[in-house]
Amino acid sequence: xxNSIAPYTPRNPRLSDYYRCVEDFFEELERVHxxxxxxxFGYLRPEIRLTIFRYLDCGCLQNGFARVRxxxxxxxxxVAFSCKRxxxxxxxxxxxxxxxxxxxxxDLAVTVPHRHIVFSIPKLxxxxxxxxxxxxASLSRVAWETLKEYTSASxxxxxxxxxCACSIxxxxxFLGFNPHCHIIISDGTFDEQGNFHITPYYDAHALEQLFRxxxxxxxxxxxxISQWHIDLxxxxxxxxxxxxxxxxxxxxxxxxxxxxxxYIIRCQFSQERMTYLENSGSVNYRSKxxxxxxxxxxxxxxxxxxxxxxxxGEQMVRYYGYYSNAARGKRRKxxxxxxxxxxxxxxxxxxxxxxxxxxxxxxxxxxxxxxDPLTCPNCNGTMRVxxxxxxxAVIRKILDHLGLWDVPKRQPKRGREPPVIEVEDALLVYxxxxxxxxxxxxxxxxxx
Numbered sequence: 438x439x440n441s442i443a444p445y446t447p448r449n450p451r452l453s454d455y456y457r458c459v460e461d462f463f464e465e466l467e468r469v470h471x472x473x474x475x476x477x478f479g480y481l482r483p484e485i486r487l488t489i490f491r492y493l494d495c496g497c498l499q500n501g502f503a504r505v506r507x508x509x510x511x512x513x514x515x516v517a518f519s520c521k522r523x524x525x526x527x528x529x530x531x532x533x534x535x536x537x538x539x540x541x542x543x544d545l546a547v548t549v550p551h552r553h554i555v556f557s558i559p560k561l562x563x564x565x566x567x568x569x570x571x572x573x574a575s576l577s578r579v580a581w582e583t584l585k586e587y588t589s590a591s592x593x594x595x596x597x598x599x600x601c602a603c604s605i606x607x608x609x610x611f612l613g614f615n616p617h618c619h620i621i622i623s624d625g626t627f628d629e630q631g632n633f634h635i636t637p638y639y640d641a642h643a644l645e646q647l648f649r650x651x652x653x654x655x656x657x658x659x660x661x662i663s664q665w666h667i668d669l670x671x672x673x674x675x676x677x678x679x680x681x682x683x684x685x686x687x688x689x690x691x692x693x694x695x696x697x698x699x700y701i702i703r704c705q706f707s708q709e710r711m712t713y714l715e716n717s718g719s720v721n722y723r724s725k726x727x728x729x730x731x732x733x734x735x736x737x738x739x740x741x742x743x744x745x746x747x748x749x750g751e752q753m754v755r756y757y758g759y760y761s762n763a764a765r766g767k768r769r770k771x772x773x774x775x776x777x778x779x780x781x782x783x784x785x786x787x788x789x790x791x792x793x794x795x796x797x798x799x800x801x802x803x804x805x806x807x808x809d810p811l812t813c814p815n816c817n818g819t820m821r822v823x824x825x826x827x828x829x830a831v832i833r834k835i836l837d838h839l840g841l842w843d844v845p846k847r848q849p850k851r852g853r854e855p856p857v858i859e860v861e862d863a864l865l866v867y868x869x870x871x872x873x874x875x876x877x878x879x880x881x882x883x884x885x
Contacts, residue, residue: 450496454713455527458720462735463489466743469736478614478744479568485743488522495520495529498836501827505811509818515841516810516822524746524753530704537754538698541621542691545760547600549633550624550685553697556580556648557617559677561670565661566607566616570748573616574755575655577603580618581757583648587639588626594634597626600759604701610724611731612706612741619701621694624685627759631768644680652678702754705745 450456466474470481494500496517506513519529558576566572581601588599600623609615625635653670656662670676686693710723713735720738723730733741747753756762811820826832836842 450528453708454711454720455708456493457715458713458735459489459739460493461715462718462739466736466739470740473736474740478740481743482746482748484749485746488525488746489743491520491522492526495522495526498841499832501825501832503825504823505820506823507813507816507818507820510813510816512813512815512820513823524705525742527704527706527708534699534702534704537702538695541602541698542695545600545602545756545765546621546694547623547627547633547759548688550635550688551694551697552622552624552639552685553683553701554584554620554622554639554644555617555679555681555683556583556620557615557677557679557681558652559670561666561677562656562662563614563616565656567614567744569661570751572656572659572661573605573607574752575659576616576652577605577618577755579651579655580620580648581755583644583651584620584622585758587644587647588636591636591638592626592634594626594628597628597634598758598764599623599626599636601757602698602701602754602760603757604754606701606705607745608705611722612738612745614744621697621701623759639682641680641682644682645678648680649676649678706742 451460467481467486475481496519498515498517500518502515502517504513505516519532520526521529523530523533556576566576580603584601585598589597602621604619605616606619607614607616623633625633627633649670653662653667657664657667686697706722710725712721713719714721718735720733720735721730722733722738758764812818813820826835833842
């Protein structure tokens, strides 16, 4: 009988326009960044170089791989380790997006209605956050305090608060620096007994006024702006501040809530909307609606991309109120978290989201592409991860034997140095042992 299961076909990042653009122009960008881009985007932060080289080695078998084998028929393939870089490697970031959506739905959110609220700021003060990214945390805090104060005034319930997850995005449609907050908030507050009280109404104009007041006060206190900037903004008919309140998501609409969770931490760009013109050294990028296309030089494009890479250890999603770590810790001590998980997920607490991550790679591939990489394409048997190969000598020996030692057919315009860089007085060196996740698969003949 003919096999009806489509084999798992991995992506090849080296063939993508994005990879080729980064490979060709990043080192040139390093040389000219201080002169051409530092005044626009700030200095070239040290963690950026490490992120770039990690991405260029993502899915490369020479850095180590896992062996996946079918015990029934002996079919086997190799799966290269991934770089795990967020906000730069599209594949690795997409896995984070899916993991976050599952975790938010199964381990954080309570089965109540939720809303999506967006806080935006005017162009005049966006550069404050570009040159001092620590202010992004304060932006998130101001958005939360605005919602907390508003919901407290709307409901006459003592010591009640909503659950809130706030994601900071720094990009617009064409990758201009546009810091704003995407918030998923429970459509009501929880009192000390855990009872839920629906917020009767969200007045976007009132939220905007309160948000503007709090944010300008915060920036003035931190010395990021002067009173002149405040007077100028207050004199405008349209201040540039905006609060967009979406329609509520029903408590039982888990699919919509998970899609929203994916949206608020999405990658800053889409590879499908990008075209790299190698001969001219330029990039064409289409708008989200597909009606507008903008052309960049490759250097300008990369300078825009790297301006959105977070600082080392920077948190881009924060949790407040009923969803904060402190509040969840208190409920866990009282045994309420386990009860919530059991009620929401319909399963025992000891089999919650974290334990489902044991087969994370295969599960996520199956969810995204509807193909199970652990189902043998030859006999439909179940494949298993046989070993993780990290020793450089063993890697070279195996790949040489299989004819998979990769010699790139396409040479980049300029060579690359080893990814060694200093970050905050600590030497960070890219080693195979640092990369423990895997993604790229390479089919091989029956192994020795």
